[in-house]
Amino acid sequence: MDVVIIGAGVVGAACAYYASRSGLSVAVVDRGPVAGGTTGAGEGNLLVSDKGAGPELGLALLSAQLWRDLAAELPHAVEYETKGGLVVAPDDTTLKALRDFAEGQRAAGVVSAEVGPDALYDLEPHLARGLAGGFHYPQDAQVQPAQAAAQLLKASGAELHLGEEVTGLLTHNGNITGVRTAHRTLHAPHVVNAAGTWAGAIAALAGTDLPVLPRRGFVLVTEPLPPVIRHKVYAADYVADVASDSAALQSSGVVEGTPSGPVLIGATRERVGFDRTLSTEALRRLAAQAAALFPFLADVRVMRTYHGFRPYLPDHLPAIGADPRVPGLFHACGHEGAGIGLAPATGALIAAALTGAEPPAPPHPFRPDRFPEGTGTGRGVVRD
Incomplete structure (x- = not known):
């Protein structure tokens, strides 16, 4: 397995889709069902109208194009309007x-x-x-968000482990090597934290901070x-x-x-x-x-x-990309109410970061380590 994605909402699903398209083998783990968190409670809005000029708007414009592409690739599957x-x-x-x-x-x-x-x-x-x-x-x-997440996961071909809470992140010599649930251990050199409102807790399992509330x-x-x-x-x-x-x-x-x-x-x-x-x-x-x-x-x-x-997140920008404090850990979270709209661009950025490809948008504004240490929810890590 090349990458384990924690979270089966629309952001995690988009990460799985674009990672798979980049040639990576993917597993997705979620403690609940597909779209069981923020995605399932969303209205499916894909908005540029509410974003002022800046990095989030650039991400929204990229996502708007990617959603149009996805609607063409998956006709009727995402209820794109x-x-x-x-x-x-x-x-x-x-x-x-x-x-x-x-x-x-x-x-x-x-x-x-x-x-x-x-x-x-x-x-x-x-x-x-x-x-x-x-x-x-x-x-x-607009899309139907739960349907969009399910269809992106299906199209990704990812190995799904639903109803399994991640209880630990595995490391070896300081590098992430996979995740552990109550049912199994999944080994991979890359783990993507797409756990939505629980992303701060996942960061804490890796021994780092991310102030998601x-x-x-x-x-x-x-x-x-x-x-x-x-x-x-x-x-x-x-x-x-x-x-x-x-x-x-x-x-x-x-x-x-x-x-x-x-x-x-x-x-x-x-x-x-x-x-x-x-x-x-x-x-x-x-x-x-x-x-x-x-x-x-x-x-x-x-x-x-x-x-x-x-x-x-305090600055209203998502955390997207590799966490330099924990090699092998990537974040795709903190989108607040814009996660459905920004999901495809987030997935494309994560896929580029995983493979070393040219990013489709400037990644620096979304770097996960931009917040002061100690602002997250705690620390704790499981080691091999």
Whole structure:
């Protein structure tokens, strides 16, 4: 075996897919099922609209192209939708801020168009009246995340070990040599940590630090509706919430339809550890903000709610690549709410790092050792 990947979410699946395409033999280990963590609780958003100019946006643009390629290679398997995004502003001050934000993005290659207050309703007829305008982002898209992870794993041909928690990382003379679970030992010269919100604990097993923390989010799911919402529609304050460092509850209206009919309503963010308690305040805010964007939703039934945990790193950039502190250990984690969108580019970067190939994007901003020592969750290693 050439590489063991810890994590069967969409990031781990993308790492397996691109590593396999690079000629490596791959095993994937997860303590649960495919897409059993953050991926299964995601909406499947592939966004460039919410990212300012910088390294994450470059990664998102690369991933947008790779997702298009994957949709062509795996037709219908990932439920790829080129629905586009629409960001709306309640007033002229907010609209100007969106205009400045879009201008910075445009220089990096993002396509967007300002939409006047009247033209908004050509794009979304059921939007609330009185909005100042917005921006349309045709590059925004969506996949079905659990299905995408499953199909990428299938296409990779990886050896799967599901329902097996990694209890130790093996080393010899300071180098990673594999992983141990309660059921087996897997030997490989490379191990990829794609464990999502638990990536800090995996780093600790290797005797190093990675300050990944869970950031909880809730989603409301309505009864099935006719196709009345055409894009991913969100309020301008969503962009600020994504970039915020606050641990407190934050919410901003994000509304989108699905092919099967239900409307998905987000998005909240808060750092409360792995507390799964239902937050009535979070749900109340989501419902009110969704109805503020689309008033007809006030009379629509919510059928269920679900929540998950985004893997948060303090500088809002993922950790991708080799960890120089532990030879043989690679990280592909910390994407927060963008992991589904950034998964293919992450997988391609990991495959390049594993094989010594030219990376498809500058890897330096995502180096795993950029954080001060001692900021992770602890240490501990199993040695042969």
